[in-house]
Amino acid sequence: MSTTIDHHASTTARAVVVPTDGTVEAWVAEVAALTQPDDVVWCDGSEVEKQRLLDEMVDAGTLVRLAKRERSYLARSHPSDVARVESRTFICSERQEDAGPTNNWRDPRLMGRELHAVFAGSMRGRTLYVVPFSMGPLGGPISQVGVEITDSPYVVASMHVMTRVSRDVLALIDAGHEWVPAVHSVGAPLGPTDTDVAWPCNDTKYIAHFPESREVWSYGSGYGGNALLGKKCFALRIASVMGRDEGWLAEHMLLVRVTAPTGRRYHLAAAFPSACGKTNLAMLQPTLPGWSVETLGDDIVWMRPDDDGALRAINPEAGFFGVAPGTGVDTNPTAIATLEHDVIFTNVALTDDGDVWWEGLTPEAPEHLVDWTGADWTPGSGRPAAHPNSRFTVAAAQCPSIAPDWDDPAGVPVDAIVFGGRRATNVPLVTQAFGWDHGVFLGATISSERTAAAEGTVGELRRDPFAMMPFCGYAMPDHWAHWLTMGDRLNPARLPAVFQVNWFRKGAGGRWLWPGFGENSRVVAWIAEQVDAAHHVRPDAGAVDSPLGRVPAPGALDVDGLGLPAADLAELFHVDRAAWRHEADLTEAFFAELGHVPDRVRAQLDALRARLTP
Ligand code: GTP
Ligand code: SPV
Ligand code: MN
Numbered sequence: 270m271s272t273t274i275d276h277h278a279s280t281t282a283r284a285v286v287v288p289t290d291g292t293v294e295a296w297v298a299e300v301a302a303l304t305q306p307d308d309v310v311w312c313d314g315s316e317v318e319k320q321r322l323l324d325e326m327v328d329a330g331t332l333v334r335l336a337k338r339e340r341s342y343l344a345r346s347h348p349s350d351v352a353r354v355e356s357r358t359f360i361c362s363e364r365q366e367d368a369g370p371t372n373n374w375r376d377p378r379l380m381g382r383e384l385h386a387v388f389a390g391s392m393r394g395r396t397l398y399v400v401p402f403s404m405g406p407l408g409g410p411i412s413q414v415g416v417e418i419t420d421s422p423y424v425v426a427s428m429h430v431m432t433r434v435s436r437d438v439l440a441l442i443d444a445g446h447e448w449v450p451a452v453h454s455v456g457a458p459l460g461p462t463d464t465d466v467a468w469p470c471n472d473t474k475y476i477a478h479f480p481e482s483r484e485v486w487s488y489g490s491g492y493g494g495n496a497l498l499g500k501k502c503f504a505l506r507i508a509s510v511m512g513r514d515e516g517w518l519a520e521h522m523l524l525v526r527v528t529a530p531t532g533r534r535y536h537l538a539a540a541f542p543s544a545c546g547k548t549n550l551a552m553l554q555p556t557l558p559g560w561s562v563e564t565l566g567d568d569i570v571w572m573r574p575d576d577d578g579a580l581r582a583i584n585p586e587a588g589f590f591g592v593a594p595g596t597g598v599d600t601n602p603t604a605i606a607t608l609e610h611d612v613i614f615t616n617v618a619l620t621d622d623g624d625v626w627w628e629g630l631t632p633e634a635p636e637h638l639v640d641w642t643g644a645d646w647t648p649g650s651g652r653p654a655a656h657p658n659s660r661f662t663v664a665a666a667q668c669p670s671i672a673p674d675w676d677d678p679a680g681v682p683v684d685a686i687v688f689g690g691r692r693a694t695n696v697p698l699v700t701q702a703f704g705w706d707h708g709v710f711l712g713a714t715i716s717s718e719r720t721a722a723a724e725g726t727v728g729e730l731r732r733d734p735f736a737m738m739p740f741c742g743y744a745m746p747d748h749w750a751h752w753l754t755m756g757d758r759l760n761p762a763r764l765p766a767v768f769q770v771n772w773f774r775k776g777a778g779g780r781w782l783w784p785g786f787g788e789n790s791r792v793v794a795w796i797a798e799q800v801d802a803a804h805h806v807r808p809d810a811g812a813v814d815s816p817l818g819r820v821p822a823p824g825a826l827d828v829d830g831l832g833l834p835a836a837d838l839a840e841l842f843h844v845d846r847a848a849w850r851h852e853a854d855l856t857e858a859f860f861a862e863l864g865h866v867p868d869r870v871r872a873q874l875d876a877l878r879a880r881l882t883p
Contacts, residue, residue, distance in 0.1 A: 283450070284361065284381040284479040285388065285486055293416055293442055296450055297399050300418050304454060305390045306397035312425060314401075314434030322422045330467050331423060332613075336623025339610035343625060344423060345643055346492060346616055350470045352658045353494040353501070353543075353723040355739050358476040360506070362743070367480070369744025370863060377479055384477060384486050387456065391488070394459025395420040400428050401438035404504050404571075404585035409678025411517070411571050411583045413508065414438045415449035417498045421469075424453060424496050427613060430588040430662050432499040449507055451485040451498035478502060480510040480742050493590050493615070493660060494722075504569045504585045506742035512571070513743055513751050516758070521736040522570040523551040524584050526672055526681065527797055530559030533806075535797045538570050538582055538765075539687035540712065540736040543722030544658070546689065546772060546785075548591040552603035552670055555790030557827060562790070563672035564603070564665070565681065567591065572683060578760025583680035586665070592722070593617050593659040595629040600786045603670045604661075613662040616641040618654035627655035657721035682763065684800045689770045690717030690733065695848050696771040698783055698841040699792045699826075700818035701799050705756035707818065708767025710873035713749050713866075714856050718773075732859050750867045766803045768796050769818065774841055782837050791827050798825075815844055816880035846881050853878050 286303055288295035301309055312318060323342060326332040332342040360368040361377040368374035375383075398419050405412030416438070419425060428434055442448045456471030474489035485502040487495055494501045508519035522538045529535070541547050551567035566584025575581045589607070593614065596604050617625045618638040626638055634654065640646035641656045665671055688711050690696065702708035712735045719729045723739060732738065734745050741748050756764065770792060772785045795811065799819070802809035812819035820842055828838060856874055860866045 282482060284377055284482055284484050285384045285452070293399075293401070293439060293448070296416075297418065300452055301397055303385065304388050304392035304397065304420070306392035306395050306420060308396040309399065310396055311399045312401070312434060313436050314429060319426055319429045322426045326422055326426070329465065333619060335625065337620075338612065338624060341610060341612040342614065343617065343619055344613060344615045345467065345641060347468045347470050348642055349472070350468065350490050350492050351616060351656050352492060352721060353739065354474050354476065354490065355723050355725075357474040358739065360478050360480060360742055362480045367743050367747075369746065371738055371745050372741070375477070377481070380477055384475060384488070387473065387475065387488050388452070388454060388486070391454040391456050391458055392420040394461070394463065396422075398422070398425045400425055400434055401436060401442075402428060402432040402434045402499050403438055404432060404499055404508075405583045406676050406678040407433055407435060407437055408441060409583065411573050411581065411680055412585065412678060413449065413503075413511070414441055414446060415451055415499060415503050416442075417451045417453060419453040419496070421453065421455050421491050421496065423491055427493065427497050427590075427662050428499060430613065430664050431497055431586055431590060433587050447483070449483050449485065449503050451487070451503060453487045453496050453498055455491050456489040476502065478506045478742055480507065483507050483511070493662075497590070500569070500586065500590065501740055504571070505737070505740035508571065508585075509737070509740070509748065510742040513747065516755075517571065517573040518752070518755060520570050520572065521568065521740050523547040523567045524565035524570045524582055524681070525551055525553070526563040526565060527793055528561045528563070529794070529797055533797075533801070535684045535800055536565075536582065536681045537685045537687055537793070537796065538572065538683050539689060540715075541689040542691070542715070542717040542720070542733040542736040543739070544592050544720035545691045545717060545736070548589060548604065549601050549786060550789060552601055552607075552668065553790055553793070554603060554670075554787050555793070556787040557790045557794055560790055560794055562670065562793070564668055564670045565672050565675050566665075574755070574758055575682070577763060578758070579682040579763035580755075580759060580765055581680040582683050583678070584665070584675065588662060588664045589668070591661050591663070593627040593661055594653070594655055594657055596627070597629045597631065600629065603668065607663055607668040608661055611664065611667065614659070615662070616656040616659035618646060627659055628653055657727070683765045685768060685796050686765045687768045687770055687796065688712045688715055688735070689772070690715045690736075691720070691773040692717065692771050693773060693775040695845065695852060696769065696774065697815075697817060697820060697844070698772075698774065699768060699770045699795060700815065700820050701812060702767040702769070702818055705764060705767065706753065706869050707873055707876075709749055709752045709756070710870055710877075711767060711769045711818070712752070713870055714859075746863050746866045746870075749870050753867060753869055762804070766796075766800050768799075776837060776840060782841050784831065788831065795821055795826050815842075816846065816849065816877070817844055846883065849881050850878070853881065
């Protein structure tokens with residue numbers, strides 16, 4: 270196991286530049302000497318600073334100011350720079366086995382040299398912005414800080430929304446707090462006579478992570494997940510390694526508080542792969558009377574055991590970088606209300622009266638639009654007006670369902686962990702794990718149909734354990750071992766119950782079997798009832814065993830008033846044993862590819878096979 274080696278051995282040895290001392294000033298000076306910007310600007314995170322940057326970007330043609338939406342803007346990316354690039358995402362750990370077989374590993378020294386070469390002069394003709402930021406409330410017990418250097422004002426304005434940008438971060442670092450240095454360049458230097466383009470980027474891209482020195486170097490892309498380095502690069506890839514070393518968890522999860530008609534409160538953390546429904550569940554408006562949901566986070570959760578042995582969770586972000594297509598008043602009215610003002614939209618369509626539009630915003634498309642590429646568009650154009658991975662960037666604080674205590678540094682105790690994916694077949698609407706180890710197995714074996722959030726073929730089935738395949742900064746099987754250890758450390762009376770959900774099962778002709786969205790509250794209510802049963806608050810009458818886990822007992826899932834045909838309900842929970850024996854074989858093959866899968870996870874596969882045997 271990798272936990273026996275000293276992961277801090279090279280904390281002070283930086284990968285690409287070697288500052289004269291550990292200060293931010295020395296590091297900025299070294300990066301500036303390498304990248305050769307025209308100016309260096311230290312950001313303070315103020316509203317004035319953000320507005321100035323936005324105004325400058327409007328003047329420069331990078332942003333379109335939306336006439337119909339207060340203080341809101343549209344950015345159109347270069348058509349090649351629309352999503353995460355997993356093929357150019359690197360984990361540069363000292364030892365290849367620490368990165369594991371599912372990450373692109375590079376030797377840190379070789380990558381350091383390669384990056385030194387591409388970053389040399391990469392900011393010529395541009396401004397280098399220094400962005401000190403906190404992930405989580407500044408100074409909180411679960412929070413962390415970093416400093417991003419970037420030559421993109423779009424990135425600075427987006428970081429203002431997505432993180433807590435503040436000069437106070439620098440004081441914390443001066444006082445000795447650990448910090449993550451993160452360098453970003455669009456990789457498009459300007460000569461004295463060059464004119465800039467709206468979205469500078471480079472065909473050559475690097476999204477490089479140095480887990481031991483806790484550094485990020487990103488080159489060539491302006492897209493969110495590649496460029497807003499506090500987000501996936503720090504809060505997941507680097508933070509997952511910090512969590513492994515320090516005994517906490519950094520996960521690709523939403524976080525909500527559910528309140529039952531009884532007044533009892535439950536905190537749910539749910540991991541679904543990219544573009545598989547986290548933001549939607551985070552902003553759920555329950556259709557079940559008497560239930561309510563408050564939003565705490567929609568993409569990333571950091572969790573730590575507290576003194577009670579409960580798992581305490583915060584959302585380290587301060588905003589939402591959400592998928593636009595499919596977001597409408599019928600599906601996610603809360604998101605629509607969140608987006609009324611102060612939004613940066615990227616790659617959506619522009620209406621003739623200066624507003625935004627995307628597929629699913631309204632049932633009918635407007636007669637005429639300017640599409641995400643800047644071209645004229647009509648409903649007959651035969652192509653989407655908004656890019657399938659077009660996004661909105663908006664402050665969490667302006668979400669109407671945000672919990673009043675959403676930025677409490679202490680976080681909330683997690684009662685249930687939910688894993689999900691996009692599966693047209695096999696995976697039931699909801700199942701409960703038999704215990705923690707089975708829950709880890711459910712997380713480890715998530716597979717999901719690919720979405721537009723990353724490069725690749727949309728719809729293709731791929732394994733995405735814990736929805737962390739693209740985001741874990743170390744070997745996936747070590748991540749599962751870490752989860753097992755975390756379970757052992759928690760107070761058994763506070764141990765979260767674990768569930769698997771699938772909103773995406775399809776029936777004949779490819780129609781959704783489950784209405785989804787607000788109706789998912791019915792599943793959430795069953796989950797809450799099972800949490801009560803696990804804590805002996807109520808008898809465990811709501812569930813029966815299936816080969817895959819505990820499923821709702823007849824009548825326990827409230828489907829009143831849905832008009833759901835009995836055959837559809839049966840199909841949503843149908844377990845095709847032959848298909849599942851095949852799934853078990855695929856899991857076996859997947860484990861073989863990964864190598865040293867923990868015995869306790871392997872034992873769960875054996876147990877599944879035994880349950881599938883008639
Ligand atoms: P990332 O930001 O990429 O991590 O994605 P996410 O997991 O937050 O996904 P999001 O909630 O933005 O949903 C992505 C797509 O799935 C949108 O087009 C939604 O409309 C659709 N979706 C979300 N929930 C449901 C559901 O319950 N049923 C169906 N059919 N579609 C859903
Ligand atoms: C995802 O792809 O899971 C996202 C968007 O949440 S990005 O921040 O680009 O990774
Ligand atoms: Mn995500």
